[in-house]
Amino acid sequence: MSQAQANGGSSGARVELRELVRVFGRTRALDGFSLDVEPGELVALLGPSGCGKTTALRALAGFELVDHGQVLVDGHDVARVSPQDRDMGMVFQSYSLFPNMSALHNVGFGLRMRGVRSTARRDKAHELLELVGLHEHAEKYPHQLSGGQQQRVALARALAIEPRVLLLDEPLSALDAKVRTGLRDQIRSLQQRLAITTVFVTHDQEEALSMADRVCVMREGRGEQTATPAELYSRPTSAFVAHFVGVSSRVPVRRDGATVGLWGQEVTVRNADLTARDVDAVLRPEDVAIVIDPAGPASVVHKSFLGAITRVTVSVESAEVRVDVRSDMARDLNHGDRVALSVVARDVLVSPRDGRVDVEED
Amino acid sequence: MVALTSAAGVAPAPRRHRVRVWRGLVLGIAAAYFLIPLYAGLRFSFQDDAGHWSLYALRAIPSQIGFTGAFWLSIKLAFTTLVGTLVLMVPTTIYVHLHLPRVRRLLEFVTVLPIVIPPIVLILGVLRAAPIWLKASPYLLSLMYVILTMPFVYRSLDAGISAIDLKTLVEASRSLGANGPQTLWRVILPNLRAGILSASVLTLALVLGEFTMASLDLWTTLPVWIYQFQQTDGHIATMVSMLSLIGTWVLITVMVSLDRSESRRSRRKAEVA
Amino acid sequence: MSESGLAGDADATRGADELSAARVASGVRRWRGLRRAAAVTPFIVYVFLGLGIPILAVIDYAFRNPKGHLTLANVSTITHGTYLLGFENSILLAALTSVIPGFLGLTLAYAIATSRSPFLRRMIATASGVLANFGGINLTFMFIATLGSTGILTSWLAAIHLNPWNLGFNLYSFYGVAFVYLYFQVPLMVLVITPALGALRPAWREAASNLGASTWRFWRHIGLPVLFPSVLGGMLLLFGSSFAAYATAETLTAGTVTLAPIQIGNLLNGNAISGQENIGYAIGFGMFVVLAVTMILYGLIQRRASKWLR
Numbered sequence: 001m002s003q004a005q006a007n008g009g010s011s012g013a014r015v016e017l018r019e020l021v022r023v024f025g026r027t028r029a030l031d032g033f034s035l036d037v038e039p040g041e042l043v044a045l046l047g048p049s050g051c052g053k054t055t056a057l058r059a060l061a062g063f064e065l066v067d068h069g070q071v072l073v074d075g076h077d078v079a080r081v082s083p084q085d086r087d088m089g090m091v092f093q094s095y096s097l098f099p100n101m102s103a104l105h106n107v108g109f110g111l112r113m114r115g116v117r118s119t120a121r122r123d124k125a126h127e128l129l130e131l132v133g134l135h136e137h138a139e140k141y142p143h144q145l146s147g148g149q150q151q152r153v154a155l156a157r158a159l160a161i162e163p164r165v166l167l168l169d170e171p172l173s174a175l176d177a178k179v180r181t182g183l184r185d186q187i188r189s190l191q192q193r194l195a196i197t198t199v200f201v202t203h204d205q206e207e208a209l210s211m212a213d214r215v216c217v218m219r220e221g222r223g224e225q226t227a228t229p230a231e232l233y234s235r236p237t238s239a240f241v242a243h244f245v246g247v248s249s250r251v252p253v254r255r256d257g258a259t260v261g262l263w264g265q266e267v268t269v270r271n272a273d274l275t276a277r278d279v280d281a282v283l284r285p286e287d288v289a290i291v292i293d294p295a296g297p298a299s300v301v302h303k304s305f306l307g308a309i310t311r312v313t314v315s316v317e318s319a320e321v322r323v324d325v326r327s328d329m330a331r332d333l334n335h336g337d338r339v340a341l342s343v344v345a346r347d348v349l350v351s352p353r354d355g356r357v358d359v360e361e362d
Numbered sequence: 363m364v365a366l367t368s369a370a371g372v373a374p375a376p377r378r379h380r381v382r383v384w385r386g387l388v389l390g391i392a393a394a395y396f397l398i399p400l401y402a403g404l405r406f407s408f409q410d411d412a413g414h415w416s417l418y419a420l421r422a423i424p425s426q427i428g429f430t431g432a433f434w435l436s437i438k439l440a441f442t443t444l445v446g447t448l449v450l451m452v453p454t455t456i457y458v459h460l461h462l463p464r465v466r467r468l469l470e471f472v473t474v475l476p477i478v479i480p481p482i483v484l485i486l487g488v489l490r491a492a493p494i495w496l497k498a499s500p501y502l503l504s505l506m507y508v509i510l511t512m513p514f515v516y517r518s519l520d521a522g523i524s525a526i527d528l529k530t531l532v533e534a535s536r537s538l539g540a541n542g543p544q545t546l547w548r549v550i551l552p553n554l555r556a557g558i559l560s561a562s563v564l565t566l567a568l569v570l571g572e573f574t575m576a577s578l579d580l581w582t583t584l585p586v587w588i589y590q591f592q593q594t595d596g597h598i599a600t601m602v603s604m605l606s607l608i609g610t611w612v613l614i615t616v617m618v619s620l621d622r623s624e625s626r627r628s629r630r631k632a633e634v635a
Numbered sequence: 636m637s638e639s640g641l642a643g644d645a646d647a648t649r650g651a652d653e654l655s656a657a658r659v660a661s662g663v664r665r666w667r668g669l670r671r672a673a674a675v676t677p678f679i680v681y682v683f684l685g686l687g688i689p690i691l692a693v694i695d696y697a698f699r700n701p702k703g704h705l706t707l708a709n710v711s712t713i714t715h716g717t718y719l720l721g722f723e724n725s726i727l728l729a730a731l732t733s734v735i736p737g738f739l740g741l742t743l744a745y746a747i748a749t750s751r752s753p754f755l756r757r758m759i760a761t762a763s764g765v766l767a768n769f770g771g772i773n774l775t776f777m778f779i780a781t782l783g784s785t786g787i788l789t790s791w792l793a794a795i796h797l798n799p800w801n802l803g804f805n806l807y808s809f810y811g812v813a814f815v816y817l818y819f820q821v822p823l824m825v826l827v828i829t830p831a832l833g834a835l836r837p838a839w840r841e842a843a844s845n846l847g848a849s850t851w852r853f854w855r856h857i858g859l860p861v862l863f864p865s866v867l868g869g870m871l872l873l874f875g876s877s878f879a880a881y882a883t884a885e886t887l888t889a890g891t892v893t894l895a896p897i898q899i900g901n902l903l904n905g906n907a908i909s910g911q912e913n914i915g916y917a918i919g920f921g922m923f924v925v926l927a928v929t930m931i932l933y934g935l936i937q938r939r940a941s942k943w944l945r
Contacts, residue, residue: 084845392821488689
């Protein structure tokens, strides 16, 4: 462990992706995508399938050539460097362990390719297997390991070469929910301990928000917003981000200067750059409060129990709004009850009305 | 393989190019090896003894002694074998997949045996063991051909069944009220069409070209006739040989394209609906 | 397939005492077991009659003289002289035409599998299926027209002073037969190995490259070891196919090349001294032995090569 920490000096490269363009036939998988990753930082690329996040990662690894743009590692352009010389450890979605090698030999493979002597290789591989908690499985073949164990070996293998950048391509997506959360925490704590620059691709917002220092939400080959998880959630700059990260409802409103009128309330607009008058307000479930009111404008449509809170869907005029209510309070709300709504957030995001975004689920 | 090697540090672009050159070379050599003999055979069939272009071989075929008999014998054997092999193998394979999954390995093993056991040795045993009345009939060959085609037929059917989730389909069909035969006819067989079709194609191709067993069982099937006739006239014999080849290809193409247009039609129907 | 009737019977017993219900249930199970066995009976009987009996007959006659008495004379005859040579040639031919087409087929299958044209892939899959079952008289004619003394490839090569016949090549010889066998052996290998290539995951290639392996080293450390069991299995099949082949060699050389199957054919066609009919059966038995030994060798190598699979 201490040695791995000592070797941490070689990690922590700065990665800059500049205006990457990659065209497959008629689709632009990357359409001017830029991203800066600070040394030792973990950045998650988040987005629906087909948004270009995997292409961006593969361009960084060297498996995908870009038609345009630059990939800089510590300021050096690596566009002409082949994958095997990039010193980037990558963990793939699943089944990337070499089936004909034991866990130990898988982990040692990268060192073998670098001409490290076999005893040194063994020691290092054992050390890394210990790091991921699989020391006793060193002699097993991949098919004798569970999915989670396989991914941990894959992580050890990627770290064994002391890569300048660690690349994770949806490494948890093929695992059970339980294993996934456990491994998520393990990857994060390892990454922080080794202070290794990491780019992580995922379509799972929970994963991205819980692990990353910063999250880059991608859409149609471009970065939509790059921010810390907290900022992304509470201050999304677009309806797409609001929709993709967390839960949100849209309510048609009329905009009046810097404010909009919502259920008789004047609410400040967060994004002043939008000039249209007819817009949609984008509301988080906790932005709104419910009051039982037989004369209220809204009625309860649906309740779903989520533990401490209950998510209540109410219908108001032409819109449906989802509101989080403490579960003990929600007990009194029944289907069809009339209620009144009030905005409790200090400001709201608005978005153009025609620009409805349908976020596809994978 | 050596051409695949790329020195470290070479940019990906030229490597991709090199792989394409390598692939083109391999495919080119293969194409030459497989196409030149075909071309040579065809050219020889359309020549006379002096080496000039001629259609005489084509015109002369039907009048040659023994040709018609050999031709019809081969056709009869091909279709009886086809019927026999389908009747035996389709229900067995389906049944084993559905109800006897543990027997699958055994079935796999048994159906490989005919590849391993030389047909010439097999016919040797058959000629000793078969009863006289059966030895007097050409259909003894059909019965043996069912054995010979087993490996290919089983593999095609097995692939077809594995490609669909047979058990779920059958359970869904039964839960919707279909009985056994209805399920077989309306659910299983239509979904196995591709597998059955490729099994049939392989069966026909194998039987129409089989020489070993037929010649040792002393029946003049088409391949045996061709072999015997080459002493009389090489051009005619080669012409018949090439025609039987082309006939087999046409048969296969027709069956495959029938299947394709059928599935295309049903897809279009589905789109309209 | 009609289980409804049985279910009805079982329903009728509900309410009776548990013992009788259990008895009915076990009756149902036994009935179902019988029915399942019955469903595969035709297949088993057919294979026994068509495969089992002839094999037993071959083994039986291998150890009998024409009068029907038990003897070892036949088996001892085939371990000497021309019959031994037949076996040696057959084994050499089978080895040559399984290893070489094995690698050629692997290369070709890889070239096809990595090509991006689905049309090419489908076409070659169909063509391989047909060509793998190709052989005998058609193949013989095609090659006589190609590489016979007046064949077109011969004349093309003669035009550039490379006439193969002047360089010691003879189509109607052992090596001629071996060359012609490629025509069905290579497609057979393509057919057998393509699924295994499909199981070679792109992620392995990328992971290796990511860890610093060149293409060559990927093949050496991962690609070939992973494929090895399948390649070996494919070559075994090729060995069997070539060892058993009779039609092509017979029609190409008119029965003159010394191979075990050709000798069987000659003995059976009556080209033998009387009293030697049962030698053919002994050769057949000998071929079983060769194949059995090959299978055992294969099994041993396979165990070593695929220890990571278990």
